[in-house]
Amino acid sequence: MRYWLMKSEPSDVSIDDLVSMPDQSVAWYGIRNYQARNFMRDQMQVGDKVLFYHSSCAEPGIAGLAEVSRLAYPDETQFDTGNKYFDPKATRETPRWMNVDVRLVRKTRLMPLREIRATPKLANMRILQKGNRLSITPVDPREYATILSVL
């Protein structure tokens, strides 16, 4: 069992959007970074725990708990010519991009990035490192437990 932090722009999919989805589950489409894709494709298992993080917004931070509900499969948006995530180099035979599905566990209070940064036990988290832009990052089990205890 692994732990992850996954960023979503709330203007795209927010925690409240997830709450109101059928099955409270969403395809984590649109990842176009190989490292993030590889995490989903090679490491994520059903039941892995996910911190649902709001990025690029007024109050960035952890907004809820979720879990992986489906193993990685080809991201549909890569094939869709009208979609902003369309990839002309991807084909059905040789897809380039994959996504898992993620299901809500529960919405939590917002734990702001400020607070994460101010928590000594969380100082090594990847999202706090300078220049980090990766939208999916592994989380240490102890870090996950620390966060869970204050949500």
Place this chain on the structure above:
DNA sequence: GCCAACGTTGGC
């Protein structure tokens, strides 16, 4: 809107 940091692209 700014800008630092980083990933990707493509010419050579």
Place this chain on the structure above:
DNA sequence: GCCAACGTTGGC
């Protein structure tokens, strides 16, 4: 295979 140019991310 190098690396400059470009595009994107994401906090502020």
